[in-house]
Amino acid sequence: xPDHFFNKLSKSITLTEADKAIFRQYIxxxxxxxxxxxxxxxxxxxxxxxxxxGILRSYLVDEKSNERIIQFAPEGWFISDLYSFVTNExxxxxxxxxxxxxxxxxxxxxxxxxxxxIPDFFKFNYxxxxxxxxxxxxxxxxMFTLSAEEKYIKLLHIYPDIIQRVPQHMIASYLxxxxxxxxxxxxxxxxxKPERS
Amino acid sequence: xPDHFFNKLSKSITLTEADKAIFRQYIxxxxxxxxxxxxxxxxxxxxxxxxxxGILRSYLVDEKSNERIIQFAPEGWFISDLYSFVTNExxxxxxxxxxxxxxxxxxxxxxxxxxxxIPDFFKFNYxxxxxxxxxxxxxxxxMFTLSAEEKYIKLLHIYPDIIQRVPQHMIASYLxxxxxxxxxxxxxxxxxKPERS
DNA sequence: ATTATTTCTTGACTCACATCAACGTATTGA
DNA sequence: TCAATACGTTGATGTGAGTCAAGAAATAAT
Numbered sequence: 001x002p003d004h005f006f007n008k009l010s011k012s013i014t015l016t017e018a019d020k021a022i023f024r025q026y027i028x029x030x031x032x033x034x035x036x037x038x039x040x041x042x043x044x045x046x047x048x049x050x051x052x053x054g055i056l057r058s059y060l061v062d063e064k065s066n067e068r069i070i071q072f073a074p075e076g077w078f079i080s081d082l083y084s085f086v087t088n089e090x091x092x093x094x095x096x097x098x099x100x101x102x103x104x105x106x107x108x109x110x111x112x113x114x115x116x117x118i119p120d121f122f123k124f125n126y127x128x129x130x131x132x133x134x135x136x137x138x139x140x141x142x143m144f145t146l147s148a149e150e151k152y153i154k155l156l157h158i159y160p161d162i163i164q165r166v167p168q169h170m171i172a173s174y175l176x177x178x179x180x181x182x183x184x185x186x187x188x189x190x191x192x193k194p195e196r197s
Numbered sequence: 198x199p200d201h202f203f204n205k206l207s208k209s210i211t212l213t214e215a216d217k218a219i220f221r222q223y224i225x226x227x228x229x230x231x232x233x234x235x236x237x238x239x240x241x242x243x244x245x246x247x248x249x250x251g252i253l254r255s256y257l258v259d260e261k262s263n264e265r266i267i268q269f270a271p272e273g274w275f276i277s278d279l280y281s282f283v284t285n286e287x288x289x290x291x292x293x294x295x296x297x298x299x300x301x302x303x304x305x306x307x308x309x310x311x312x313x314x315i316p317d318f319f320k321f322n323y324x325x326x327x328x329x330x331x332x333x334x335x336x337x338x339x340m341f342t343l344s345a346e347e348k349y350i351k352l353l354h355i356y357p358d359i360i361q362r363v364p365q366h367m368i369a370s371y372l373x374x375x376x377x378x379x380x381x382x383x384x385x386x387x388x389x390k391p392e393r394s
Numbered sequence: 395a396t397t398a399t400t401t402c403t404t405g406a407c408t409c410a411c412a413t414c415a416a417c418g419t420a421t422t423g424a
Numbered sequence: 425t426c427a428a429t430a431c432g433t434t435g436a437t438g439t440g441a442g443t444c445a446a447g448a449a450a451t452a453a454t
Binding site for chain 2 (some may be wrong): 130139
């Protein structure tokens with residue numbers, strides 16, 4: 001089951017068979033049904049999840065109980081509330097499955113231990129965080145700079161796959177729009193550049 | 198001059214005198230006058246800057262030639278275009294000094310080399326990136342969730358020092374507001390809760 | 395199969411913030 | 425010291441996206 005996970009690691013670092021054997025001792029494979037929570041606000045985020053199948057989302061719920069999606073994680077991605085994971089503070093994020101999914105979980109102790117005994121795993125996380133920071137910065141400037149339509153088009157180019165798989169109102173939430181606005185944006189776009197059949 | 202820099206590192210990792218001696222071989226101390234550029238868009242970001250005195254900003258300029266401030270870096274902070282620094286692609290960011298400033302520069306080669314020979318420096322950067330990612334995520338959700346007034350109040354609480362030192366229109370730009378809007382927000386706030394003398 | 399639930403669309407209306415424009419006040423610099 | 429430039433305020437007006445409400449389509453559940 002964790003093959004997909006090992007493949008992911010192998011893209012950035014060198015993993016020996018011995019390393020894999022160690023990993024297997026510490027990781028937990030878990031399935032999640034659609035709509036099932038991995039983390040609920042108020043809990044402490046005890047593990048990082050690698051998605052080997054399916055797709056999850058992290059989001060927070062504001063005072064008016066609107067959901068704000070922070071991140072989608074389809075297969076090959078990691079998801080967690082890093083803040084809570086690192087500080088052991090209560091999370092204000094929710095993470096749940098959008099489709100039936102399969103995960104590889106690494107809990108706090110395992111994560112720290114693995115980083116210690118497998119230096120390349122430490123390096124892997126270094127690269128992950130650095131990369132995540134860089135892309136989040138891009139996203140932030142886009143959110144500032146772009147109109148609703150431009151945001152949607154950009155997402156369409158960067159993650160066409162996610163747009164296919166995820167309900168439209170979640171896309172809207174991720175982009176910081178209302179479902180109504182996104183619906184109108186799409187209508188306008190379809191009028192401009194009709195679907196080829 | 199790089200004392201401030203060493204202090205900063207020492208807060209997260211252990212630095213021996215030998216380590217410091219190595220650092221001194223690789224770092225460059227540089228002064229920047231107010232309004233002077235450290236990086237201009239179209240260049241490749243060749244170094245990471247630690248601010249030991251003064252304050253810098255990174256920003257991008259959109260089609261309508263509005264400035265969008267990404268980050269302020271007062272003393273004790275790092276600034277660079279990490280994307281360009283890591284990938285060697287052309288930067289679309291500008292970095293300049295808001296006040297006369299003093300920097301410690303570490304260029305790409307030095308940075309990579311120092312990470313190799315001083316494992317704790319590697320660890321330090323790991324922590325930096327991780328922390329930067331976490332706080333950027335908070336900022337992103339704030340930008341989505343909060344009104345102009347709430348954004349300003351939040352900034353006032355988190356970085357009161359920066360608000361004191363930086364022209365108001367730059368605060369507006371950082372918050373994704375126009376100077377006019379910020380001016381009106383402040384007027385309203387002062388009316389509500391008058392300055393104590 | 396048909397009810398229930400979730401998701402998407404459309405229209406009418408509102409509003410927070412942007413834009414445009416003019417002017418007052420600091421700061422800076424030869 | 426007196427332009428010049430940078431910075432901040434205020435008012436009038438515009439607009440993109442939100443809100444509210446109602447119904448249509450699609451999906452899921454029994």
